[in-house]
Amino acid sequence: MIPDLPVEKVARSLLGAHIRTQIDEAATEVMLTEVEAYGAEDPASHSFRGLRVSNRAMFEKAGTLYVYRSYGVHWCANVVTGPAGRGEAVLLRAGVPIVGEAVMRHRRGREDHLCDGPGKLCQALGITGDLDGTSLETGPARLTLADEIPGKVMATSRIGITKATERLWRFVLVQ
DNA sequence: GAGCCGATATTCT
């Protein structure tokens, strides 16, 4: 399902894709508008220093969900790309609600800014560390690629990192 | 709207 291409190409192609979760009897779905690529020979990537217990899902085959805890507080979700053992993934940073907006408001505990950030996206969709390593084809969180990217793509430097900032591996859907 | 800052888990030096 995930194209067999370099991670930054896959990241770009994920814009406009839909992520749907079915958790606790509630369905929620978003369309992705912002993603970031993290590669194998990439100092900013969690996989750069090798396989660890916490990042093992990132070394699974393409189409696996990698979830990690950020700043000790939030969950962040990634789509693993490339062959098993390589350690490439695309961080899902933001989207727009498609299904279950009321559920998202309840999970977020507020009316606005439901999924305009990596931690918020996970909270809105109900994604936690429990889903780390699950399949995006058959698991509780599922990915559907877009036939065509619905807009223009802007490439920028990645957010919140200090290494390899020259790589324009953050992709944002505009219009 | 921009800028500071605390919360808090896990890894790295």
Added chain:
DNA sequence: GAATATCGGCTCC
């Protein structure tokens, strides 16, 4: 002990 792929609440424009 420091850093981190963040967020929300607070201040001060």
